Amino acid sequence: MTRRRVAIIGAGMAGASLAARIAPHDDVLLLEAEAQPGFHATGRSAAFWSETYGGPLIQPLTTASGPFLHAPPAEFGGRSFLKTRGELLIARDPAVLDALAAGFAGSGVPIDRRDPAATVPGLRDGWHALWSPGCADIDVAALHARYLAFARRHGAGLRCDSRLVATRRDGSGWALRLADGSTETADILVNAAGAWADEVAVLAGARAARIRPYRRTVVQVRVDPPAPADLPLVVDAAGSFYFKPEPGGRLWLSPHDETPDRPHDVAAEEIDVALAIDRLHDATDWRVTAVERRWAGLRSFAPDRLPVYGFDRDVPGYFWCAGQGGFGIQTAPAAAAMCAALLGHGDVPPGVDPALYSPYRLSE
Numbered sequence: 513m514t515r516r517r518v519a520i521i522g523a524g525m526a527g528a529s530l531a532a533r534i535a536p537h538d539d540v541l542l543l544e545a546e547a548q549p550g551f552h553a554t555g556r557s558a559a560f561w562s563e564t565y566g567g568p569l570i571q572p573l574t575t576a577s578g579p580f581l582h583a584p585p586a587e588f589g590g591r592s593f594l595k596t597r598g599e600l601l602i603a604r605d606p607a608v609l610d611a612l613a614a615g616f617a618g619s620g621v622p623i624d625r626r627d628p629a630a631t632v633p634g635l636r637d638g639w640h641a642l643w644s645p646g647c648a649d650i651d652v653a654a655l656h657a658r659y660l661a662f663a664r665r666h667g668a669g670l671r672c673d674s675r676l677v678a679t680r681r682d683g684s685g686w687a688l689r690l691a692d693g694s695t696e697t698a699d700i701l702v703n704a705a706g707a708w709a710d711e712v713a714v715l716a717g718a719r720a721a722r723i724r725p726y727r728r729t730v731v732q733v734r735v736d737p738p739a740p741a742d743l744p745l746v747v748d749a750a751g752s753f754y755f756k757p758e759p760g761g762r763l764w765l766s767p768h769d770e771t772p773d774r775p776h777d778v779a780a781e782e783i784d785v786a787l788a789i790d791r792l793h794d795a796t797d798w799r800v801t802a803v804e805r806r807w808a809g810l811r812s813f814a815p816d817r818l819p820v821y822g823f824d825r826d827v828p829g830y831f832w833c834a835g836q837g838g839f840g841i842q843t844a845p846a847a848a849a850m851c852a853a854l855l856g857h858g859d860v861p862p863g864v865d866p867a868l869y870s871p872y873r874l875s876e
Contacts (some may be wrong), residue, residue: 513818514538514777515538515539515713516539516542516598516699516700517538517539517541517697517698517699517700517752518534518537518539518540518700518702518831518855519536519541519684519688519696519698519700519701519702520540520541520542520543520702520704520759520833521543521676521701521702521703521704521705521712522542522543522544522545522687522703522704522706522708523542523543523544523549523550523552523595523660523670523672523704524549524550524551524552524553524554524656524704524706524707524840525548525553525554525652525655525656525659525823525840525844526559526704526706526712526833526836526840526844526848527542527544527549527702527704527833527842528542528549528550528656528659528660528663529659529844529847529848530702530704530833530848530851530852531660531663531668532659532660532663532666532848533848533849533851533852533857533858534660534855534857535662535663535666535667535668536666536851537668537857538855538857540663540667540668541669541670541671542663542668542669542670542671542819543669543676543688543690543698543700544670544671544672544673545673545674545676545691545705545774546672546675546865547672547673547710548671548672549656549660549670549672550656550742551705551777551808551822552678552777552778552809552810553706553777553810553811553812553840554652554656554705554841555841556730556807556808556809557650557652557809557841558730558754558756558764558838559576559648559649559650559652559764559839560597560599560647560648560745560756560842561577561578561581561594561646561648561649561650561652561842562599562647562749562842563575563578563616563621563644563646563744564599564601564612564616564621564623564647564833565838565839565842566837566838566839567615567817568615568616568619569818569868570818570837570839570843571619572619572846572864572865573598573713573819573839573843573846573847573850573861573862573864574839574842574843574846575619575620575621575846575866576844576845576846576849576861577828577842577844577845577847578646579740580845580846581593581594581650581655581693581746581845582594582650583841583871584658587662588658588659588662589654590659590696591624593650593651593655594648594649594650594651594655595648595649596645596647596648596744597647597648597649597650597741597744598627598643598645598744598745599640599643599644599645599646599647599744599745599746600631600632600642600643600648600745600746600747600749601623601626601641601642601643601644601746601747601749602628602635602639602640602641602643602664602746602747602748602749603639603640603748603749603750604634604638604639604750604762605640605750608749608750609640609641609642609749612642612749613642613751619857621644621646622644622646622738623642623644624642624643625641625642625643626641626642626643627641628640629639630779631643631687632743632744632746632796633740633798634737634797634798635795635796636794636795636796638772638857639668639795640666642749643744645663646728647744649756649843650842652731655841659844660802661691661850669746671690671696673691673693673768674686674690674691674692674850675690675691676689676690676691677688677689677690677691677711677714677715678715679701679715679716679717679752681717681828681829682697682837682875683830684699684829685697685698685699685829686698686699686701686716686829688701688803689711689837697715698829699829700829700830700831700855701716701829701830701831702831702833703716703831703832703833703834704723704808704834705832705834706721706775706779706810706812706836707725707775707810707812708833709721709812709820709834709835709837709864710722710723711775713830716827716830717740717827717830718824718826718827718830719824719826719870719875721816721820721832721834721835721874722814722815722874723820723834723835723863724812724813724815725772725773725774725775725778725810725811725812726771726773726810726813727769727771727772727773727781727784727808727809727810728766728767728768728769728770728806728808728809728810728811728838729766729767729776729778729780729784729785729788729807729808730764730765730780730806730808730809731764731765731766731767731785731788731789731803731805731806732758732762732763732764732765732803732804732805732806733762733763733765733789733792733800733801733802733803733804733806734760734761734762734800734801734802734804734844735761735763735792735798735799735800736764736799736801737761737800737850738761738762738796739757739758739759739761739762739763739798740757741746741757741759741761742757742758742775743756743757746771748768748791751768752767752768752791753766753767753768753788753791753792753795754763755792756766759803762804763778763792765788765789766788767784767787767788767791767794769784769787770811771784773810773834775810778808778809779807779808780806780807781808782806784808785803785806789803803832811837811838812834812835812836813835813837814835814874815874816873816874817837818835818868818869819834819835819836819840819843819847819869820834820835820869820870820871820874821833821834821835821847821850821851821854821866821869821870821871822851822854822866822869822870822871822872823854823871825869825871825872825875826875830872831851831854831855833847833851837861846861846864848866849861850866850869853866854866
């Protein structure tokens with residue numbers, strides 16, 4: 513296959529993982545609008561790998577990413593990016609858990625009934641639970657850094673502070689103008705711009721995929737009594753909170769908020785911090801003694817809440833790699849392999865159906 517120049521807009525996890533996959537075969541340039549890669553969603557992740565998170569249509573990508581994350585090749589450091597923690601899915605209405613378990617029936621994801629009080633000391637009465645043992649913490653910073661380093665070793669370029677402001681089709685390729693007035697050229701333009709994906713699509717002359725950013729808040733709190741270090745990830749299956757332990761008896765806690773927003777450097781709002789604490793107090797008898805950190809990130813979804821991967825139907829040489837919601841990190845290895853296959857390099861991971869995520873579905 514003739515070596516092509518591929519410009520990837522966005523050097524977060526989506527762009528970095530795809531760059532690493534195709535850099536051995538193509539001339540890759542990562543164009544990042546911020547001063548450093550991973551400033552937005554990648555750097556603000558709750559950092560867990562869960563086969564139930566995102567639902568049954570995301571699970572194949574998550575499962576297919578597991579082997580790489582658990583045991584990466586030597587050229588990616590050879591040390592696991594995961595630390596197994598387990599996940600307790602809780603609900604006050606057992607029918608919520610029945611529906612969740614039914615959705616994953618036949619998937620191979622291990623899910624069992626569990627006594628929630630025996631797993632989470634301090635959990636109030638009235639909760640029911642499912643247990644998924646494979647859930648793990650992800651070392652997001654290491655994973656992102658290894659992808660970027662691997663891509664660079666194979667010749668990929670990275671330009672930060674390089675926001676795309678205009679494009680022009682130049683014969684069979686692209687002329688790209690950046691905010692500083694400089695230009696770059698490419699045969700293929702990949703949109704891995706996260707919350708800015710629709711803005712990049714419009715610049716490329718493509719129809720927007722209606723990818724909408726939503727604010728998600730996380731706070732780091734101290735609780736009394738201190739959170740046990742071996743606590744699992746605890747998720748309200750009805751979608752009102754999740755939390756997991758951090759060193760020193762702390763918790764990372766989210767109210768599972770999903771507030772429509774605009775693409776920008778989003779920050780946590782006081783009402784969402786208060787909501788997170790209120791929901792924790794409602795679920796447990798722990799007392800929050802201090803809020804030590806708070807932050808927010810943007811999770812970007814297409815209307816059907818599935819990612820958008822593949823060549824655009826109407827614009828030649830324009831490729832989507834966007835709409836990953838809150839599961840873009842845990843699915844990155846498989847998603848990058850699938851996108852690389854669609855770009856002509858390697859195979860689609862077993863069990864993954866690219867048609868589910870094709871941009872063609874959004875214009876039908």
